[in-house]
Amino acid sequence: MKTSKVRFLLLRRCVQLLIIVCFVLGNCSIATFKNIQNKEEKLILGGDISSLMGDSSSVIAKQNSGFSFIAQGNLSYAEWFGGAIKLADPLSALQIFLAGGGLALDVWLGVMLVVVLYGVFLGRAFCSFVCPINLITDFASFLRTKLKLNNSPYKLTLPRSTRFVILSLTLVLSALFGVAAFELISPIAMFHRGIVFGMGFGVFAIMAVFLFDLFILKHGFCGHICPLGALYSLIGRFSLLRVSHKVAHCTKCMQCVRICPEPEVLKGIGKEDGAFKTMTCLRCGRCIEACDDNALTFSLINFTHKERK
Ligand code: SF4
Ligand code: SF4
Numbered sequence: 001m002k003t004s005k006v007r008f009l010l011l012r013r014c015v016q017l018l019i020i021v022c023f024v025l026g027n028c029s030i031a032t033f034k035n036i037q038n039k040e041e042k043l044i045l046g047g048d049i050s051s052l053m054g055d056s057s058s059v060i061a062k063q064n065s066g067f068s069f070i071a072q073g074n075l076s077y078a079e080w081f082g083g084a085i086k087l088a089d090p091l092s093a094l095q096i097f098l099a100g101g102g103l104a105l106d107v108w109l110g111v112m113l114v115v116v117l118y119g120v121f122l123g124r125a126f127c128s129f130v131c132p133i134n135l136i137t138d139f140a141s142f143l144r145t146k147l148k149l150n151n152s153p154y155k156l157t158l159p160r161s162t163r164f165v166i167l168s169l170t171l172v173l174s175a176l177f178g179v180a181a182f183e184l185i186s187p188i189a190m191f192h193r194g195i196v197f198g199m200g201f202g203v204f205a206i207m208a209v210f211l212f213d214l215f216i217l218k219h220g221f222c223g224h225i226c227p228l229g230a231l232y233s234l235i236g237r238f239s240l241l242r243v244s245h246k247v248a249h250c251t252k253c254m255q256c257v258r259i260c261p262e263p264e265v266l267k268g269i270g271k272e273d274g275a276f277k278t279m280t281c282l283r284c285g286r287c288i289e290a291c292d293d294n295a296l297t298f299s300l301i302n303f304t305h306k307e308r309k
Pocket of ligand 1 (some may be wrong): 081131133134137188221222223226227228229230
């Protein structure tokens with residue numbers, strides 16, 4: 001297989017894995033055992049101790065490792081490069097706000113930076129380049145195709161707009177019950193924290209997403225259920241990065257539509273030149289890789305040309 005046919009896949013995997021590695025290293029701690037009768041006791045208790053363990057004669061002092069400069073936190077709120085860049089998940093922040101929780105100024109600034117980044121430039125690229133669940137759902141999609149499960153006569157149908165209903169429900173429930181509703185069950189948070197801090201019962205939520213996508217509904221979780229993907233779709237509705245179409249090159253083979261996880265984005269394929277209106281497009285580049293006729297590219301929207309409807 002030519003590298004050009006998987007160039008965006010490789011780029012996406014590199015970015016996803018790099019982010020995970022940065023979080024794992026950044027959240028590493030150095031644990032030091034000290035004896036409580038030791039004269040160093042006061043120093044330890046006055047230092048950066050986040051856990052006390054062991055019997056009455058010993059403590060564990062936990063300190064950040066040298067890698068903590070790179071990234072600290074998780075996908076809900078993270079400080080990068082010693083706190084120079086702060087990024088916060090807009091859905092987590094919105095739920096906490098509606099639940100009546102106070103948000104620090106740093107969190108609001110982190111939300112604003114994320115909204116500007118994806119809202120102005122990258123659209124819903126969080127889903128294909130950052131979210132760790134994308135690794136699971138892509139694998140389920142790959143297996144589904146290999147096992148020919150897409151041809152099964154038993155199909156669940158669910159409108160793609162369900163995710164926007166779930167997003168609204170998430171916000172309403174957060175406000176009504178005073179808890180960040182989706183955070184309680186979010187497989188994204190469970191998977192990310194599981195990789196970085198150690199996996200617990202979250203593994204069942206991740207398995208559920210995998211099995212749902214594999215056996216029940218094609219692109220089930222990300223394409224129909226996930227409220228975070230829905231929110232990024234709304235945030236990125238007018239973003240500049242688009243998939244653009246050259247109709248003169250198109251042979252209408254529909255390879256791009258078959259591979260696209262959000263095929264309605266490409267519904268105008270073969271009809272008109274220009275950038276697609278791309279609220280739900282993940283900017284994954286799969287359609288561009290699949291096209292053998294050079295009829296699709298990424299482009300920054302050109303406001304002098306009419307946007308496709
Ligand atoms: S739709 Fe949700 S789970 Fe899927 S990639 Fe996007 S944020 Fe992650
Ligand atoms: S249109 Fe292309 S870039 Fe957008 S989701 Fe579909 S395959 Fe990915």
